Amino acid sequence: MKFYLIVAKGSKQGLPIPVNVDLFLIGSDPMCQLRKDRLGGKHCALMVRDEKVFIRDMDSGQSTLVNGSVMPPSEEWPLHAGDRIAVGSLEFLVQLQEHALSGKDLEEWALRCLDTRHEDDAEEEDQTGKRKTAASAAASIINKLNVMRGLVKGRLRVGIERGITVVRFNDDALVEEADISLVKKELCETLNKPNMRVLIDLKNVSKMSTSAVRMLADIHRWLQQYGSTMAFCRIQSELAPALDIMHVESVPIFADRDSALSKKW
Secondary structure, three states: OOEEEEEEEOOOOOOOOEEEEEEEEEOOOOOEEEEEOOOOOOOEEEEOOEEEEEEOOOOOOOOEEEEOOOOOOOOOEEEEEOOEEEEEOEEEEEOOOOOOOOHHHHHHHHHHHOOOOOOOOOEEOOOOOEOOOHHHHHHHHHHHHHHHOOOOOEEEEEEEEOOOOEEEEOOOOOHHHHHHHHHHHHHHOOOOOOOOEEEEEEOOOOEHHHHHHHHHHHHHHHHOOOOOEEEEEEOOHHHHHHHHHHHHHHHEEEEEHHHHOOOOO
């Protein structure tokens, strides 16, 4: 399995670093594949196992951050596309790429990934029919995100439409306890303002454990304390029984996003 670390800040911002080994070490030790002074000797390790990517803090005495959260020493966490890793002064975006790219196409793809997960309509052409440069394509996508789609925040995409905060999950599965815990933390950090209307868009989610549904129920109750309301939209049919079992049916559920945005709840 191949994935990329995309440099997220500094003079080399947008540089894609391919990782095609099962163990990739970051630190100052000579045996590390990615080396930088002032990092721990073996600062952290990226591992591929069962077609999944994991990160382990190597207990070097220096912190490893994932989406702003400090990893406990020697602990291992799963990683997903869109996650951000920070070690020392370095910051990377984790991204997967299923199709081979080269040269300018790879650079353009990497720049776009810094601001949005690659969607079907993310690739645009200018009026002359030529592909836009990486800079203009990235700027165009940023503008669209700010207006409509929202910004990627860890495992969430958050935007505001018609005064409603729309939250969409980037992952297609909410099953692992570590993932659910991090998603809950990100939701609480994002939705901590009073009197919000929050629409949870489940379009991407095809698998959800009872723990994940329980987490959403907790978020619903937590929002009510702030005078906020919550609704769901675009729930895949296979998830409906789980939501019923956990009695989350008290939250308004809409078949499509436009209906949810136009109704009062």
